[in-house]
Amino acid sequence: MKSMKKLLIATALGLASCASFAAQHQENTVRIAAPFEIKGADPALSSDILLRMDVVETLVEVNQRGEPIPALAKSWQVSEDGLRWQLQLRDNVHFHDGSPLDAAAVVKSLNTARSKAGLLDKTPITEISGEGQVVTITLREPFTPLLSVLAESRSQILALSSWDAQGNITRIIGSGPFMLTAFQPPQSLAVKRFEGYWGEKPYIAAASYLSSGRAETRALLAESGDADYVFNLDAASRQRLARKPALQLPAIPVPRTLMLKLNLGDPLLAEQPVREAISMAIDRNALAMAVLRYPGAASQLFPPNMGEWHNAALPPLSYQPDSAVTLLQKAGWQPGSDGVLTRNGQRFSLTLLTFPDRPELPLMAMVIQQQLRKIGIEVKINSTNASEIPAQHHSGKLQLALFSRNFALTPDPTGTLLQDYAEKGGDWGAMNWHPTGFSGALHTLTQSTDASARAKARTLITSALQQDLPVIPIAWYQQSAAINSQLQNVALDPFERHFGLRQLRWEP
Numbered sequence: 001m002k003s004m005k006k007l008l009i010a011t012a013l014g015l016a017s018c019a020s021f022a023a024q025h026q027e028n029t030v031r032i033a034a035p036f037e038i039k040g041a042d043p044a045l046s047s048d049i050l051l052r053m054d055v056v057e058t059l060v061e062v063n064q065r066g067e068p069i070p071a072l073a074k075s076w077q078v079s080e081d082g083l084r085w086q087l088q089l090r091d092n093v094h095f096h097d098g099s100p101l102d103a104a105a106v107v108k109s110l111n112t113a114r115s116k117a118g119l120l121d122k123t124p125i126t127e128i129s130g131e132g133q134v135v136t137i138t139l140r141e142p143f144t145p146l147l148s149v150l151a152e153s154r155s156q157i158l159a160l161s162s163w164d165a166q167g168n169i170t171r172i173i174g175s176g177p178f179m180l181t182a183f184q185p186p187q188s189l190a191v192k193r194f195e196g197y198w199g200e201k202p203y204i205a206a207a208s209y210l211s212s213g214r215a216e217t218r219a220l221l222a223e224s225g226d227a228d229y230v231f232n233l234d235a236a237s238r239q240r241l242a243r244k245p246a247l248q249l250p251a252i253p254v255p256r257t258l259m260l261k262l263n264l265g266d267p268l269l270a271e272q273p274v275r276e277a278i279s280m281a282i283d284r285n286a287l288a289m290a291v292l293r294y295p296g297a298a299s300q301l302f303p304p305n306m307g308e309w310h311n312a313a314l315p316p317l318s319y320q321p322d323s324a325v326t327l328l329q330k331a332g333w334q335p336g337s338d339g340v341l342t343r344n345g346q347r348f349s350l351t352l353l354t355f356p357d358r359p360e361l362p363l364m365a366m367v368i369q370q371q372l373r374k375i376g377i378e379v380k381i382n383s384t385n386a387s388e389i390p391a392q393h394h395s396g397k398l399q400l401a402l403f404s405r406n407f408a409l410t411p412d413p414t415g416t417l418l419q420d421y422a423e424k425g426g427d428w429g430a431m432n433w434h435p436t437g438f439s440g441a442l443h444t445l446t447q448s449t450d451a452s453a454r455a456k457a458r459t460l461i462t463s464a465l466q467q468d469l470p471v472i473p474i475a476w477y478q479q480s481a482a483i484n485s486q487l488q489n490v491a492l493d494p495f496e497r498h499f500g501l502r503q504l505r506w507e508p
Contacts, residue, residue, distance in 0.1 A: 028506060030207040030487065032499060033221050034231035035357040037211045038185040041169045043109075044116040046185070047153035052499050053191055053209055054202075056156035056174035059087060059106065059135075060147050062495055066307075066411045068147040072101060072157055072175065073135070082142030082447075089133040093198040095159035096179040103130025109157045110137075110150075112167075118154045119415050122422070142447045148410035153497070177202045177502045187211050203489075203505035215359030222247060222482035229499065230482045234359035235293035241482050251480035252492045253305045255408045257298055258364065260352075260472040261389070261401040265432030268348060269399065273327045275469040279317055280324035281375045282368060288475045291363045298473035301465050302407065305494070308455070309413055311462040317473060324375050333376065341376035349378040354402040355386040364474065365402050390427035398431060404477060405429075408495040414445045417461070421470075433470035 032053075039045035043056075050056045061071035073087040093101035107130045114120045114128070124140040137146065149155060159173035172180055177199065178191035190208040193201065210227070212218050219237035221227035223244065233241070241247050260278075262269045269275060284297035299316035302309040333341040333348060341348035352369070354361045362383045369379040379400070382388075392398035405420070405428050407413040420429020423439050441457035448454055465471070483490050486507040491500050 028205040030204050030229055030501065030504060031210070031227045032207060032229045032231075033210045033212050033218050033227040035211065035213050035215075035218070037213070037357075038183075038187065038189060038209075040185050041172055041183070042116075043113065043154050043156050043158070043169070044118060047156050049189070049209065050172060050174065051153040051156060051497055053189065053207065054176040054178045054498060054501050055172060055180055055191060056158065057176050058151050058153070058155050059089075059157065060151040062151055062411045062497065064494070066408065066495065068151055068411055071151075072106075073150075076147070082144075083139045085137040085139070085146060087135045087137070089135065090198060091133060093175055094196050095161075095173050095175045096194055096196075097159055097161050097173045098196070099159050099161060099173075101157070101175060103132060103135050105160050106130060106135045106157055108160060108163070110135075110155060112163075112169075113154050113156075116154075119149045119152050119410065119419065120155060122418050123149055144446060144449060145410065145412045145414045148412040148415050152410045152415065178207065181206075182208075200502065202502040204501065207501055213357055215356075219482070225484070228484040228487060231479075232358060233480065233482060234363075235291060238480060238482070239293070246485050248483050248485050248487075248490065249480060250483065250490055250492050251294075251478045252494055253303065254406070254477050254479045254494050254496060255303060255306045255413070256404050256406045256477035256479075256496070257301055257303060257473050258360075258402070258404045258475040258477065259298075259301070260368070260474060261398070261403070261428070261431065262470060262472065263396075263398050263400075263431045264470055265396065266399050268346075268350060271331055272468060273331050274333075275472070277324040277327040277331075277375065278372065278377065279469055279472045280320040280327070281371050281377070282472070282474065283319040283321075283371060284317070284474060285319070287364060287367050287371075291360050291367065292475060292478075294478060296475040296477065298476050300462065301471065301473045302413075302462065303476035306407060306413065309407075309458060309462065311459065311466075313459075314462060314466045317466070321375060328375065335376050339373075339376060340378045347378065348376060349380065350399045351380045351382055352400040352402055353382050353384060353389050353392065353398065355388075356383055357386055358404060361402055361404075368402070368474075393425070393427050393431055402474075403428065406496055408497075411495070414442070417442060418446070421461075421465075430470040433468065435464045435468055438464050 057072050059073040060068045063069050074090045076087045078085050107128050110128050124143055126140050127138045129136050162169050162171050162173045164170045177197045179194045181192050182190035188210050192206045215234040218230050222230040242249050288296040300314050304310045332343045336342040354365045356362050365381045372379050389401045407416050409416045420426035425431050441460040444457040479492050488505050489503040
């Protein structure tokens with residue numbers, strides 16, 4: 001009863017904070033609600049929201065097959081040794097302040113991104129320079145995924161007027177089809193159509209965005225008509241909203257995987273058979289159907305829609321609780337008086353971190369807690385802020401974390417793998433895992449253009465992840481939304497880069 005009261009109070013407070021959002025509705029304005037917080041003007045913090053809302057653009061875009069295509073850069077060429085990339089910028093492109101796109105703005109934007117944690121700082125760039133409409137990127141060594149990195153949201157290009165004299169970003173002046181009219185971190189922003197846009201003009205005149213962390217609040221916004229485009233709903237809300245004729249509920253598979261991250265430096269998790277037992281104890285099919293309510297059980301890390309990264313030759317991860325018990329017994333773990341495993345006087349007790357921004361995560365955590373308890377592993381759940389996971393990664397305190405990872409942050413997932421599985425691991429990837437040959441395989445993918453060598457590298461990477469289980473895949477994702485039925489040309493982005501605003505139009 002207490003938990004229900006807390007839920008009702010939190011929902012009421014959430015709706016109260018959304019009142020001004022609903023009141024802002026004007027004819028032709030598309031109101032978007034999603035859980036993604038606006039963390040500030042710095043592209044290192046909120047670049048994905050600004051790209052999704054089509055305020056900013058990158059040099060390179062992505063087609064439906066995940067291939068890089070021209071955007072602000074209309075063409076590019078690479079030297080024979082792979083160390084010098086020249087990008088030709090589009091002519092007649094203007095930022096929202098009227099200033100023209102030129103090499104100076106691009107160099108400033110990319111060098112700023114390089115100075116902060118992300119993908120560009122992990123790219124072997126020695127210099128970014130330019131003059132006129134040509135930008136030159138010089139590398140220490142070949143780096144084949146460079147175009148993918150330039151398509152990543154933190155590589156967005158801003159006008160020079162976005163920075164003050166001290167080099168701080170004080171305004172967000174992009175070149176996208178929409179320009180900011182209001183910016184109120186961490187909760188909301190508003191945009192209007194940029195009439196000077198160089199490309200195809202949007203149909204809609206304006207849009208607004210609300211960051212709403214609670215799935216219940218977002219569902220109520222969709223149900224009441226106070227939002228037109230709502231992302232990341234829980235399964236129960238989707239089922240309820242599907243009965244509303246005023247809403248359309250599109251869904252598509254996306255290259256995102258829900259997983260458990262493990263600290264291999266923790267004595268409880270250091271042994272591979274123990275990690276394998278944890279994996280075997282999880283009934284993925286039942287969990288996906290009960291929580292996600294679609295057949296999304298993950299048999300490996302990379303889903304089938306990731307093409308060559310999905311390794312069909314791998315033995316699939318499966319539910320084998322009896323084998324899990326046997327593996328733990330062989331590792332010396334025996335049930336204690338309360339059923340929790342013990343070894344040398346130590347209880348097998350773990351703390352699992354997760355966060356409620358994605359409504360399925362706390363529910364999944366509770367089911368995993370119950371399933372692991374059946375084989376004698378005690379799990380304590382800490383549902384907290386998402387930022388706590390990388391914080392505890394760096395402090396070394398993390399044991400388990402449950403989250404989802406988008407492998408399409410760049411068109412080529414090599415960029416994401418470099419962040420997550422480089423030698424020192426990553427905030428959303430491995431922790432204290434150093435497999436033989438893995439770094440070399442990543443290096444091959446960043447340098448080689450030989451198809452056979454690249455295929456062998458992908459096989460080594462996918463096999464090592466499946467064998468050692470530094471992360472345990474749980475489920476593959478679908479992206480879904482609840483959208484006002486009067487909106488036409490709705491198309492969810494499988495790479496989760498854009499809300500699709502520029503294609504939307506209101507029913508006449």
